[in-house]
Amino acid sequence: MFRNYLITALRNLVRNRLYASISICGLAIGLAAVFLIALFVRDDLSYDRFFPDYRNIYLLGMEASLPGRARLYRDSTPAELAPLLRADFPSAVVARIWPQSVVVRHGDIENNERVQWADANIFDIFKFKVVAGTLANALTEPNSVVLTREMARKYFGTADPIGEALELGFGADDGTPGSDRKAFKKRLFSVTAVIEDLPSDTEMEVDILLAGVTADSPIARIDANPPGQDGFTIDSLTYLKVPGSATAREIRNGLPAFLKRHKSRLFALPYLTPLLRPIASLHLAPGVAPSRGHIQTIYAMVALGALILLAAGINFVNLMTARATRRAVEVGVRKTNGAARRHLIAQFMGEAMVYVAIAVAIATVLAWVLLPSLNSFLDRTIELGLLTDIRSVGFLLGISVLVGVLAGAYPALALSAFHPATVLRAVTLQLSGASLVRQCLVVLQFALLIGLLIATGVVYRQTHFALTEARRLDTDQVILVTDAPCRGAFKDEVADIPGVRGVACSSGSPLGMAVSLGQVKAVDGSYISLDTHSVGYGFLEFYGLKPLAGRFFSKDHPGDAMPEDPQASTRGAVVLNEAAVRRLGFTSAAQAIGKSTSLDPQKGVASEIIGVVPDFALDAVQKAVPPIVYFVYPGLQDIISVRIDGDRAPEALAAIDRLWTQAGSPRPITRSFLDQRVTALYADIVRQETLLAVFSGVALSIAILGLIGMSASMSELRTKEIGVRKAMGASRGDVVRLLLWQFARPVVLANLIAWPIGYCLMQQWLNGFARHIALGPWLFLTPSVAAIVIATVTVWRQALVVANTRAVTALRYE
Amino acid sequence: MLKLEHLTKIYRTTDVETLALDDVCLTIKRGEFLAIMGPSGCGKSTLLNILGLVDSPTSGAYWFLGTDVARCSEDELTLHRRAGVGFVFQSFNLIDDLNVEENVEVALIYRHVPSDERRRRVAAALDKVGLAHRARHMPQQLSGGQQQRVAVARALVSAPKIILADEPTGNLDTANGDAVMDMLRGINASGTTLIMVTHSESYAARADRVVRMLDGHLMDDASEEIPATHAIGL
């Protein structure tokens, strides 16, 4: 019996090549997309789970709730907490990692690198895979270093440089109390072990691990000389490993008491509360790292996957049912020969399964072929794991069986319900309710198509908006030299280089300036905490900004700069942005000019408001532009913006590098194009948009495939009718119109579904951005027109073929 | 062995009711060859479908091999059908995707015949209708007469007690029609009850008995036997 079914299934497949390939290809493409989405989502959900015993590893972070501002989350904590934690919670292993930028050199290879100072017991928490050497005691001796395979290759050209020496240059300012700001030291470190590179699904940064006990290490300095109540740093990542979740709970509950207990030994941090989070939760938890995942992206991807699967499923059902009428005779014959309904259900379900199995095979190959591209696009190392991961095989099979059952069920039930007496009368057959079901599916298919076009359009416009909004700053041909002294001669020398058009200083990149909060006096006399930024003369003009009112800082007004001496009777002048004007309670920009405010809540020394600058995006558009107060304080400025002439860029850059070396700086220059930073800032949005576009494209092509199949089968079903109509004098035009109208109606209906749903969903998505585009009618009308065009184009060819058939042929068709 | 008592069949569509069979009483004996004749639309196919258990009457009783099947469910009908009925249709109704052999085999699949016996019986049936050499052909590669012979082979392969044939020669020329008739007659001669709808007086004349229908009624002479024709039979 099975063999007989298989034969019918395969021969039917061969005979109906067009339909079979449409349903199978559509399903294969859809499944491949779904597999990739599933891999991506799984990767996002499984961050840091590759560490053995990850469930018991926690990161002690901090939550800052500053008045009037959104909550901030920090992964780092003061390093002085670790010894106290070890003493108070002896069952936990506590280890710190302190990242820092240093100069790393071996032979001719010299770079600025991120290194991680670490406690020796870090390896008791993280069981890294060892490539060479041993991890036990790898960091117990001062001046020992553990490299990842990548770093070992980079500096030594081999994965086994055990015992070799690596030179590190550091010390300019790691900010710890007692660190010498001037001295730059060079030290040799000896390689004790090499570990495997971490996979991409980690929030941990591990490249070059340095022994924290080394005298030059900020960890060692803090341990030797705890700052107590005199100061603090929040730069160390404090990891805890506990025996079980009960201990974690105990520690979490004990933290407030712990802080109170050690109040006398810690700097008071009023707005900060400690936060103990499992490392596996960090990727999707709110945090400062921009690379963090967004649960919204995961939802969007899952929704997209479901839509793609739905589109492919609809095709499948449609084509199976469309062909069903042609199988009527078979059903009749089998029934008169004693087939029970369940036999036929089994047969047609089985047939659907055969199709699905082929589609799954193709999809697996497709996913396997496309995964490397996805990986390089996302900058990840996702693996298919077909051979190794029983869960991904299970998921694959589960999805396939589910699709097979869902898509095969309706055709199987409808076909098996044919009454043999009716079938054998050999009149043209209609499945019970089939035409209604098919109409609904076509409408749904179009609604999906229009909905996806709307979503793609909105996301594209918003991305475009975000990118141009950021470019309200004139970032063209600007390079940023970071960690650069602004007071020395270097800046003036750079300005004199031919090919350099302008130079300006600031206390942070114009994009994503580090948050530095100040207390600023409002109109009503109260103090409000606002962002404050120190900029050099000409900085705002440098970026193409014009005052909305008043003027910007100028060397001609000596009173503009904040004096170095904190006892001075003036604190210089300030420029506000529009948001700050509103926040401080002024009614207009003009009204604020000439008024005085204060940045000094202790003594209330006044500062004059000399100008107002328009709000400009400093950060990704997800955030609103915050109120900002600008002032001039050269001591705080360490970033030089240089605008160069595009034509003379190479010479100018070379000249800047030469000046840097001549200035005698011990570290290599760190410079980057601002445009690239802008792009990096928006990389997430751009990535999201590209992914959405690609997967929408997939859904779109599946929907179009489905339409081609539908139009072919509908025309086929109506061939006889059309023959009769032609015999009665219908022209070709009449016939084409007839077939086109058949598809125009569902498009109209589909709009009624897609518009409201699309509007609600996209409005919600846009609300995630502080600044966003408006949902104009064009964003909805264009997709509808596109859908009609797509429908017309796909149906057109088929309609023409049918319309051109001679009436006799059509009539004889049965 | 088959007995219809006051059988009625009404087709109801949204606006019209068609009385396709009106108070039909008929008894058919084991081994009999019955021909049904009548003008188009008089209810012949309806009657045959009910006799063959693919349709149910609206009212009345139908004794099929000793059980009243008039009120049986679809599933019960399937079981009875499997046990004893073979069909030959005017439009052959072969499955396009299966070759000759496999088409014949379909009649055995649902009757749980083991596969080697199936193969043997299919070969024997094809032999009987003279198509053993065409076993691997697809239906489209055969002439109408050959296709109908495949359909006959399919009907007889399961060795049913009753074969129902609805205008088996309707789509065939005289030569092919005669060949199919000879075959059916032969099957009947070996003991299978044969009920055939036909428009041809000469084929009807080969039957043991002819019933005539008009507008859903059996004509009065229907229950009369015509012994003379029996003698003429093969």
Ligand SMILES: Nc1ncnc2c1ncn2[C@@H]1O[C@H](COP(=O)(O)OP(=O)(O)OP(=O)(O)O)[C@@H](O)[C@H]1O
């Ligand atoms: N499924 C149905 N729905 C409604 N009416 C039907 C249906 N099947 C048959 N009829 C009607 O029942 C009557 C008998 O039909 P039937 O097919 O039995 O005629 P027939 O004697 O076989 O005719 P022909 O010689 O043309 O095949 C006809 O009037 C027909 O219109």
Ligand SMILES: [Mg+2]
């Ligand atoms: Mg008929």
